[in-house]
Amino acid sequence: MNPAAPTPLAQSPGARVGLSIAVATGLYGVSFGALSVASGLDVWQTQLLSLLLFSGGSQFAFIGVIAGGGTPVAAASAAALLGIRNAVYGMQMNVLLHPRGWRRLAAAHVTIDESLATSTGQTDPVEQRRGFWVAGVGIFVLWNLFTLVGALAGDALGDPKRWGLDGAAVAAFLALLWPRLRSREAGAIAVACALATVIAVPFVPPGVPILVAAVVAALIGWFGYAAGPEGEGLEPDIDPYPPTDDSTRTAAP
Amino acid sequence: MSGLWFWVVVACVVGFLTKLVGYLVPRKWLTNPRVARVAGTLTIGLLASLTVANAVASGQAIALDSRLGALVAAAVALWLRAPFLVVVIAGAAAAAGLRLLGLP
Numbered sequence: 001m002n003p004a005a006p007t008p009l010a011q012s013p014g015a016r017v018g019l020s021i022a023v024a025t026g027l028y029g030v031s032f033g034a035l036s037v038a039s040g041l042d043v044w045q046t047q048l049l050s051l052l053l054f055s056g057g058s059q060f061a062f063i064g065v066i067a068g069g070g071t072p073v074a075a076a077s078a079a080a081l082l083g084i085r086n087a088v089y090g091m092q093m094n095v096l097l098h099p100r101g102w103r104r105l106a107a108a109h110v111t112i113d114e115s116l117a118t119s120t121g122q123t124d125p126v127e128q129r130r131g132f133w134v135a136g137v138g139i140f141v142l143w144n145l146f147t148l149v150g151a152l153a154g155d156a157l158g159d160p161k162r163w164g165l166d167g168a169a170v171a172a173f174l175a176l177l178w179p180r181l182r183s184r185e186a187g188a189i190a191v192a193c194a195l196a197t198v199i200a201v202p203f204v205p206p207g208v209p210i211l212v213a214a215v216v217a218a219l220i221g222w223f224g225y226a227a228g229p230e231g232e233g234l235e236p237d238i239d240p241y242p243p244t245d246d247s248t249r250t251a252a253p
Numbered sequence: 254m255s256g257l258w259f260w261v262v263v264a265c266v267v268g269f270l271t272k273l274v275g276y277l278v279p280r281k282w283l284t285n286p287r288v289a290r291v292a293g294t295l296t297i298g299l300l301a302s303l304t305v306a307n308a309v310a311s312g313q314a315i316a317l318d319s320r321l322g323a324l325v326a327a328a329v330a331l332w333l334r335a336p337f338l339v340v341v342i343a344g345a346a347a348a349a350g351l352r353l354l355g356l357p
Contacts, residue, residue: 024336031341045261052265055272057300062264064303069312072260079264082299083271085292090275091284099276108273164349167323170308171344174327175337177300186297193298194305201310209310210302217298221291230286233293238337 006126014127018118018134021240025056025114026142032059033150035169038160039067043151050147054140055112056237057176058083060169061210067169070207078207081214085234089116096120096128110136113236121241135240179235185228193217319351 009015029050036046041063049059058079065075090111096119099107115136122128157163181187193213200209282288308324309315326347330340 028337028341031338041257041261045258048261048265052262053268055268057296058264058268061299061303062261064307066257068306068310072257076260076264076267078299078303080267080271081295083268085296086268086272087275087278088289088292090272091278091280091282092275094276095280104276105273108276109269111272111275161352162349164319164323164345164347164352166307167320167326167348168341168345170304170320170323170348171327171330171341172337173300173304173307174324174344175331175340177297177304178331180297180300189294189297190301193301197302197305198309198315201306201315202313204313206310206312210299210306213298213302214295217294218291220298221294222287225287225290228290228293230289231293232290233296234289 006124009130012127012130014118014122014124014129014131015134017121017240018115018131018136019138021114021118021135021238022138022142024238025139026146028056029143029146030150030153031168031172032056032063032143033147033152034154034157035060035067035150035165035172036063036147037151037154038157038165039063039169041066043148043155046151047144047148050144053079053083054109054143055083055086056143057113060172060176064169064173065207065210067166068206070210071205074205074207074211078210078214081211085113086111088234089113092116093119093132096125097132107132107136110140112136112139113234114139114238114240117236118240131240176237179237179239180233182235183229183232186232189217189220189228189233192220316357318357319348322351322356323348 033046053059061078061082062075065078093111115132118135119128119132122131193216196213196216197209200212308320323344327340327344330343
């Protein structure tokens, strides 16, 4: 494609994919909002996490530790560790976008699984840029809107257990994990870390078993780094380019 | 729980700085295959751990209750390629339903 004459924005494949992934991802902000207030955070704390932490996995990790009776320190640690992959994404996006000044701060803030996946699924630099910004900003707006909806609804529900919200949290974590289990190695890491968690539960305070599992995962990654396929564990929660549908990808030049 | 407010803010600041680091450090640091690999295994390990901890941990005890039903329901929904929200609702419905039937 000729970079001097980019596709009009209305027909831009990057923007189109970005918009649909923004709607799909933004919607599940409802479950974050509801589960966050059920875990014991108030509506303001819930909203602050969506506005400023803005990374689904880390946000769910924070409230998941709190819901299990873990300390706020353990919750923040789990959130921080789960956010490390965003640094890798930031480096990849920096190579593609080279943002400067305030744009660099804005780009960093909306650097998440889905904006990276939308952008890197395009081949034309203009579409990569559009995909990143439309997905990133679109998800940010909708994720925050639906977080608020979920938080207010969760506040009104009353007893979280009666509505099975503890079961909903389990389901949410499995749904976040699922798309990352593409290989046998990924499955083995998941089983090892699940076992480490269960073994650690009786011996350490709530929340800490999750950090024990993080150490196990880091050791596996560090010493067995050649064992897994490239990019393993770095898949988006919702794939902007499902394997069956290639029609939205720009043609290779 | 004033400590909670403090750590919410800490998590937010650390989360943003982690993202920003990717835009600021020399490229070779993060293109190190080991670093990318650890970022990936950490993601898988933490999510697996959070799934299990939320399913069976109750304080410092292991409790097998309605949440296990939620785990199974979610796995079935994911197997059937249900979207995220449907999976979450399936988990909630299974846990709430099993409790209605008298399970803990």
